[in-house]
Amino acid sequence: MAATPQFAATPILEVSRLSSANTNRDGTGILVTIATGTAAGKRISRVPITATGTTTAGMIRFFVSVDNGVTNRLIAEVPVTATTPSGSVPAWTALADRLAGLVLPGTTALLRATTHNAETFDIVVESGGM
16 A cells, blocks of 8 residues: 555546447447546546436446457446426536546556437546556
């Protein structure tokens, strides 16, 4: 264990957009790579998700792969509620809390995501190189 706290050496932002429906929970179908590990490793700190328009009840699913996407394993789901944004109603938004602290150990490690319904979401992965 380190005698002093270890902080991210390099802050990293990765921005992705999901829009293709994929109801699979087994890691198959259309998955979007939203973060890629680094040689020294990468620690995820925050993952905000924001819909770009109207949403219906559904799910955003997150998968991790340590072999460049050959094998994808479901690690988290974030429920989406029906929302119609307007001048007084904000678009649906959430944090993927279960992903905070996740480490992508090496360049073949991927964090991937998909949306259950064919609706558009922007995802920002806030992380840091180790």
